[in-house]
Amino acid sequence: MNAVAAQPSPATTSQNRAEAESLLEIRGLYKHFPLADGFLEQLHFEKGRLVRRNEQVHAINGVDLSVQRGEALCVVGESGCGKSTVARLVMGLLSPSAGEISYAGQRIDNMRGKRLLPYRQRMQMIFQNPYASLNPRMTIQQTLEEPLRFHHPDWTTPQVQDKVADVMASVGIDPEWGKRFGHEFSGGQRQRIAIARALAVDPEFIVADEPISALDVSIQAQVLNLLMDAQAERHLTYLFITHDLAVVEHFGTRVAVMYLGTVCELADTRSLFARPKHPYTQALLSAIPRLDDDRPEHVRLSGEVPTPVHLPSGCVFHGRCPHAMERCRQEVPQLIVADDGNQVACHAVEEGRL
Amino acid sequence: MALLEVSNLDVRFALRQGEVRALRDVSFTLDRGERLGIVGESGAGKSVAAFTLLNLIAKPGYIAGGSIRFEGNDLARMSARDLRRVRGNRISMIFQDPMMTLNPVLSIGEQMVESLKAHRRISTREARAIALHKLKQVYIPSPETRLDQYPHELSGGMRQRIIIAIALLLDPDIIVADEPTTALDVTIQAEIMTLLRELCEKHNVGLVLITHDLGVVSQMTQRTLVMYAGRVIEQGPTREIINDAQHPYTQGLLNALPQMTTPGSRLNQIPGSMPALSNTPSGCAFHPRCQYRYDASGQPRRDCLEEVPEFVTSGNCDVACHMVRDMLAKEAS
Structure with missing residues (x-):
């Protein structure tokens, strides 16, 4: 853990500028999951001796992010890069191994119980799988009433029901659905209900973890439109986790690209897609199947994503990077602010090799 | 004559609640070396179409009408024994989930040798040599070691490459690939798709690619079939x-x-959703x-x-x- 404390927080200077409007601040965030929980599971027999080894999955390794009020910050990356872990840490569903999370200037990662309650109302989450996120034994009416009754214990039943009717109308749910159960609906309809549940308590900040990945193309458009309408009407701020770059390009104000638990590039959407700087971002963008060209030239990455149990030294991407040099193998690159204000963590970019 | 000629295919599932018609009047052809995409959303019947091509529809499903002519022989009316000579040998299949396709208790080499020996009279040593050659074709690093490894020791992308190697094992005429990269990340998807296309071109293998991704179809295929509600x-x-x-x-x-659409504006959505096949x-x-x-x-x-x-x-x-x-x-x- 000493190594964690010694890590500098690279983006601090650039974040000071934005501090005034930023709604959510993440500083030097680390999350490690132990591979073996119990003492006995940690014991191994090696070369005739009993040794205790406590290996960990390094899911998040020093992430600094800030989400500005009113924006949609998209976090993209491939499976295992830690994007969902960031979402869960922000919502307090997991507690960080190190680092700070502040919401509206108030540190929330060390809060518990009643003190956290007001924040739980201001921040809501939409999950990936609408088949798992609705309680199968509750009617839709009950599902939508539950968060209201929890956060407003003083409300009368008619008050709660009025509010549910309001939110149903605003996301285009037929009031008739209230009597039915989750399993009676299709994926797109369920996701609509999940969004209604999140909006019921009038949050200002929504964490959406791959909300459309499980849906069909024509339904994806419906749900994305709903999320954008809600943002315009309610002045919502989004932290949007996804692996779909086409959606990011359409939806995101800014994009953070993650690889093996670190942010490798943070930029506003338009300039990221126009001029990706980090070699990983370049490879990721070139891999999107496009409609227009039938002979694409995508950047071929050698090898595969290393395991987050034994992180590579230096830049986590160096093993697959076509521009890797000795320095990349030794030294961890920090996020530096480029001339256009975007941030990128890459030695090659810093040295002007790229 | 086309290599594969599907005409008026009608597939039904006899369920307790009544008969569900999964495919209605589906006709298409595939020439030697041609790459065909079948696109549609979930419930459109595209996977049923893929399974039907190899007559893999199991009860309560059945082929109620139509024909699947492969080199003139109707796969829909072929005996089980003759079908086995076609399946995996002349027409092979790649499934969506690479973890479910590989047998977890057999090493990669054993699985490959097994299918070779099922179709050809060769010794284990010869079969291993062919398997090794196929693994090299799909750019598996250190193929000799991989032969003795088990599926769980390999990553998702590596497994899907091995499945492609197995699909190519008997030099088939057609590969039917049912959403082969849906379970994979974008960078791995791009790699697998490029590999699959290059191999099909090089060996003049026909490809029937089932997918929901129009971008993939656009990059992989020469002809496209769009399906809706069967x-x-x-x-x-x-x-x-x-x-x-x-x-x-x-x-x-x-x-x-x-x-x-321009970023940030409303997307052009299609209202409603795909009807259930029981209630079209x-x-x-x-x-x-x-x-x-x-x-x-x-x-x-x-x-x-x-x-x-x-x-x-x-x-x-x-x-x-x-x-x-x-x-x-x-x-x-």
């Missing part, structure tokens, strides 16, 4: 379908992609979601509601739509 609604050259789709559903599907609407199955279902005076069109549209030819595409038929008729007169 029927083919449009088919033709891929470029023509992508650039100038005729059927309102295909148009809607393409227009719904985020790439098709009358007439054109797409009519409840179609913006062209009204006539000039604002009344619902009777033909869309009642008649199943026939295929009409527009350019090089076949389209099943009353509106397109009327437009073509108007142009002709």
Whole structure:
């Protein structure tokens, strides 16, 4: 853990500028999951001796992010890069191994119980799988009433029901659905209900973890439109986790690209897609199947994503990077602010090799 | 004659609640070395179509009509013994989930040798040599070690490459790939797709690619088949379908992609959702979601509601739509 404390927080200077409007601040965030929980599971027999080894999955390794009020910050990356872990840490569903999370200037990662309650109302989450996120034994009416009754214990039943009717109308749910159960609906309809549940308590900040990945193309458009309408009407701020770059390009104000638990590039959407700087971002963008060209030239990455149990030294991407040099193998690159204000963590970019 | 000729295929599932018609009147052909894409959303019947090509439909499903002619022989009416000679040998299949496809208790080498020996009279040593050669073809690093490894020791991308190697093992004429990269990340997907296309081109293997991703179809195939509620609604050259789709559903599907609108604006959504196959609407199955279902005076069109549209030819595409038929008729007169 000493190594964690010694890590500098690279983006601090650039974040000071934005501090005034930023709604959510993440500083030097680390999350490690132990591979073996119990003492006995940690014991191994090696070369005739009993040794205790406590290996960990390094899911998040020093992430600094800030989400500005009113924006949609998209976090993209491939499976295992830690994007969902960031979402869960922000919502307090997991507690960080190190680092700070502040919401509206108030540190929330060390809060518990009643003190956290007001924040739980201001921040809501939409999950990936609408088949798992609705309680199968509750009617839709009950599902939508539950968060209201929890956060407003003083409300009368008619008050709660009025509010549910309001939110149903605003996301285009037929009031008739209230009597039915989750399993009676299709994926797109369920996701609509999940969004209604999140909006019921009038949050200002929504964490959406791959909300459309499980849906069909024509339904994806419906749900994305709903999320954008809600943002315009309610002045919502989004932290949007996804692996779909086409959606990011359409939806995101800014994009953070993650690889093996670190942010490798943070930029506003338009300039990221126009001029990706980090070699990983370049490879990721070139891999999107496009409609227009039938002979694409995508950047071929050698090898595969290393395991987050034994992180590579230096830049986590160096093993697959076509521009890797000795320095990349030794030294961890920090996020530096480029001339256009975007941030990128890459030695090659810093040295002007790229 | 085409290598594979599917005509008027009709597949049904006899369920307790009644019969569900999964495929209706599906016809298409595949030439030697041709790459065909079958696109559609979940519930369109595209996976049933893939399974039917190898006559892999199991009870309660059955082929109620139509034929699947492979080199002139009808796979729908072939004996189980003859079918085994075709499956895996002449037509092989790649499934969606690489973890479910590989046998977890056999090493990669054992699985490959097993399928080789099932179809050819060769020694284990010869079979291993062929397996090794195929692993090299799909660029598996250190293939000799991989032969003795088990599926769980390999990553998702590596497993899918091994499955491609197994699909190519007996030098088939056709590979049927059912969403081969859906479970994989984008960078791995791009790699696997490029590999699959290169191998098909090099060995002149035909490919039937089932996918929901129009971008993948655009990059992989020469011809495309669009399915909706168990029927083919449009088919033709891929470029023509992508650039100038005729059927309102295909148009809607393409227009719904985020790439098709300026960032930040509302997406062009198709209202409603795909009907369940047990309860398909009358007439054109797409009519409840179609913006062209009204006539000039604002009344619902009777033909869309009642008649199943026939295929009409527009350019090089076949389209099943009353509106397109009327437009073509108007142009002709």
